[in-house]
Amino acid sequence: MAIIGIDLGTTNSLVTVWKNGQSILIPNTFGHFLTPSVVSIDHETIYVGEIAKERLITHPKETAGIFKRFMGSDKIYTLGKRRFRPEELSAFILKKLKEDAEAFLKEPVAEAVVSVPAYFNDAQRSATKRAGELAGLKVERLVNEPSAAALACQLMNAEEDANLLVFDFGGGTLDVSLVECFDNVINVLAVSGDNRLGGSDFDRLLARYFCQEKRLDFEALNENTKGVLLQSAEKCKFDLTDAETAKMTVSAEELHDTLPISREQFIEIAAPLFTRLTEPIKKVLIDGSLSLDEIDQVVLVGGSCKMPVVKLYVNYVLGKEADSIGSPDTIVALGTGAYAGIKARHQDIRDILLTDICPFSLGVNIVNPLEHSRDLMSVLIERNTTLPASRTGIYCTASDFQSKIELKVYQGEGRYADENSFLGKLDLPVPRKPKGQETVDVRFTYDINGILVVEATALSTKNTKSLLLISDSNTMDKHEIEKKVAALQKYKIHPKDKDENRLLLARGDRLFTQTVGELRKAVEFELFLFSHALESQKTHAISKARERFSYFLDQVSWELENGGFGPSLTNPDENWYQTFKTEDTGDKTGIPSEEDLKNLFLNWQLNRKKRDD
Known part of the structure; x- marks a missing residue:
C-alpha cells in the first residue's frame, strides 16, 4: 500500500507519491495539481477545493479559507449552522487529496507524510495530525517544509554539501529557513517566519487601494462585494507577474469600475509588506550563525515567489541571485513525496536523514x-x-x-x-x-x-x-x-563524555605535554575552544568544532613528526651514506669532515629559524 506525501498549504494543497524513481504530482478530479484549501457548506453537502473557492464570493458565510493560519488555536469557524475547528476544515482537504490519490493509484491509501512549517509548535503539529486522523489517514511523520524543499533540490541537483536559505512565501504564511545539506543529511539550522503574512495580504492591500482611489469604505462593503474585490485584486497581482501594467476590474452588485495599476505602483502600495519580509531573514541568519557569504543557494518556494517584485526584493536584501528550482508551487510537495518514498523504503531512492528541530x-x-x-x-x-x-x-x-x-x-x-x-x-x-x-x-x-x-x-x-x-x-x-x-x-550522555570527543581531548592533552613555546600556547587555546563548544551542548557547533580541532591536532602531530627535522630524519634513505657524501659534502672519496658536519648543522638551524619566523 502506497504512502503519499501531502503539502497542506494555506491557500493551495498538493498530493504526491514516489513512483518509478521520482516524486509524481497527483492531479485532482479537474486535472489540476493545485487544490485550493477552501471548504464550503451547502446544507448537508460539503464542497472542497475549486468548487468551494468559487463559492467564496457567492456564499461567503458558508465558505472558509486560510484556516491553516489558526491551526492549534481555539478559533471556531461558523459555516451556515455548523461550527468547525481549523483542523476539522483541514481534514476535509486531506480527505479530498486522499480520494484523488486513490483514484490515481487505483488502490487504497491509509498513510501519509504531511509537510508543516518548521516553526509550528506542539499544538499546531498536534492539530495537523488530528486532521489526518479525521481524514482516515495515519500521519506518523510530519516533515518540515524547508527540509522537504531542500530534499527536492538535492534530488534535482544531485549535490551533496550546501548551505541553503529557503524563502517560502505562500498565500498565507512566510517561512525563512537555513538548511545545511551534508553526507546524506538535511539539517535545519534555524527557522523564522510570519504566519500572518502571505500573498493574500497583497490582495487585501490592492483591494483597499482600489477603494481609496474610488472613495469607497472597504469595511462598509457587503461580503459579496468584498469577495469580488479581493478576487479582482488577486487577478491583478497575477497579471503584474508578466506585465508592467494591469487593470483591476470590479463588477459587483453595487460596484462597477476599473483601475489601472503599474508594477511600480504595486511596489509602493505593498511597501509595508516588503518591510515585513526582511525581519525573518535577519532573524534566521542571526539564529543560524551563518553569514551571507556562507549561503551557497537561495531557494524560492511558494506561489507568492512567482511575483517578480518579490524575487527582486529578495535579491536586493540578500545581495545575491535567488533560484526558482522547478515551480515554487510544487517543490515542497515533491520533497514530501520523496520523503514518503524514503519512509516506504523504496530501493530507488537513497536513504536521506531529515533532522528535526525544536521550534x-x-x-x-x-x-x-x-x-x-x-x-x-x-x-x-x-x-x-x-x-x-x-x-x-x-x-x-x-x-x-x-x-x-x-x-x-x-x-x-x-x-x-x-x-x-x-x-x-x-x-x-x-x-x-x-x-x-x-x-x-x-x-x-x-x-x-x-x-x-x-x-x-x-x-x-x-x-x-x-x-x-x-x-x-x-x-x-x-x-x-x-x-x-x-x-x-x-x-x-554529555558531549564531553562521548568517545569521539574524549579521544580528541586526550590527544590534545598529550600534544600539550609534547610541545613548548608558541606551539604549546596554540594547543592550549584550541583545547579551550573545543571544550567551550562541548559545554554549549549544541550538536552543530560541536560538529564544526570537532572537525576544526581534529584538523589542528593533525597539523601539530605532523609538525612534531616532520616539521622540526630535515628530510633525512623524516624519510631516511637506505643509501644515506653515499647520498650524504655526494650531495652534501661534495666529497666523493672520503668521510665528511667535522667542519662539514658543523656547517650542515648550522645551516639546518638557520633554515629552521627562518621557517619559524
Whole structure:
C-alpha cells in the first residue's frame, strides 16, 4: 500500500507519491495539481477545493479559507449552522487529496507524510495530525517544509554539501529557513517566519487601494462585494507577474469600475509588506550563525515567489541571485513525496536523514532578583536545537533554609516565565542550608515525538526526581512511549563524555605535554575552544568544532613528526651514506669532515629559524 506525501498549504494543497524513481504530482478530479484549501457548506453537502473557492464570493458565510493560519488555536469557524475547528476544515482537504490519490493509484491509501512549517509548535503539529486522523489517514511523520524543499533540490541537483536559505512565501504564511545539506543529511539550522503574512495580504492591500482611489469604505462593503474585490485584486497581482501594467476590474452588485495599476505602483502600495519580509531573514541568519557569504543557494518556494517584485526584493536584501528550482508551487510537495518514498523504503531512492528541530525554547523558572514576584525564564533547550537533544543546567537555592526547589517547566521565547506556556512542575527536596549552598543539576531531554523528560538531582544527596511530559500530538501507546523514553537515554550522555570527543581531548592533552613555546600556547587555546563548544551542548557547533580541532591536532602531530627535522630524519634513505657524501659534502672519496658536519648543522638551524619566523 502506497504512502503519499501531502503539502497542506494555506491557500493551495498538493498530493504526491514516489513512483518509478521520482516524486509524481497527483492531479485532482479537474486535472489540476493545485487544490485550493477552501471548504464550503451547502446544507448537508460539503464542497472542497475549486468548487468551494468559487463559492467564496457567492456564499461567503458558508465558505472558509486560510484556516491553516489558526491551526492549534481555539478559533471556531461558523459555516451556515455548523461550527468547525481549523483542523476539522483541514481534514476535509486531506480527505479530498486522499480520494484523488486513490483514484490515481487505483488502490487504497491509509498513510501519509504531511509537510508543516518548521516553526509550528506542539499544538499546531498536534492539530495537523488530528486532521489526518479525521481524514482516515495515519500521519506518523510530519516533515518540515524547508527540509522537504531542500530534499527536492538535492534530488534535482544531485549535490551533496550546501548551505541553503529557503524563502517560502505562500498565500498565507512566510517561512525563512537555513538548511545545511551534508553526507546524506538535511539539517535545519534555524527557522523564522510570519504566519500572518502571505500573498493574500497583497490582495487585501490592492483591494483597499482600489477603494481609496474610488472613495469607497472597504469595511462598509457587503461580503459579496468584498469577495469580488479581493478576487479582482488577486487577478491583478497575477497579471503584474508578466506585465508592467494591469487593470483591476470590479463588477459587483453595487460596484462597477476599473483601475489601472503599474508594477511600480504595486511596489509602493505593498511597501509595508516588503518591510515585513526582511525581519525573518535577519532573524534566521542571526539564529543560524551563518553569514551571507556562507549561503551557497537561495531557494524560492511558494506561489507568492512567482511575483517578480518579490524575487527582486529578495535579491536586493540578500545581495545575491535567488533560484526558482522547478515551480515554487510544487517543490515542497515533491520533497514530501520523496520523503514518503524514503519512509516506504523504496530501493530507488537513497536513504536521506531529515533532522528535526525544536521550534521553541524550553526552560525553567528562576528567581528574578529585581522583581521577586515575577520569575524569569532560564532556557535549557534553545529554539532551533536539532532533535533529539539533551541539555543540563546547574541551579542553587534562592532562600535561606528552603526545604525544596520547585521547578516549573515552560515553553516559549518570553523573558519572563509567565509570558510562556506552562507545561508542568517538579518539586525536589533539598537539605535546609543557607541560600546558594544547595545546588541541583537539571536535565531536559526532548525528541520530535513531543516527549520531554525532566530530571532534577540534588548534588549533595544524589536524590533524583523526574517528570515525563508528553504533547497532545503524541498518539503512541504506553509501551511505545516507554521504548522511546529508553531510547532517549543515549542522548543524556554529555558531549564531553562521548568517545569521539574524549579521544580528541586526550590527544590534545598529550600534544600539550609534547610541545613548548608558541606551539604549546596554540594547543592550549584550541583545547579551550573545543571544550567551550562541548559545554554549549549544541550538536552543530560541536560538529564544526570537532572537525576544526581534529584538523589542528593533525597539523601539530605532523609538525612534531616532520616539521622540526630535515628530510633525512623524516624519510631516511637506505643509501644515506653515499647520498650524504655526494650531495652534501661534495666529497666523493672520503668521510665528511667535522667542519662539514658543523656547517650542515648550522645551516639546518638557520633554515629552521627562518621557517619559524
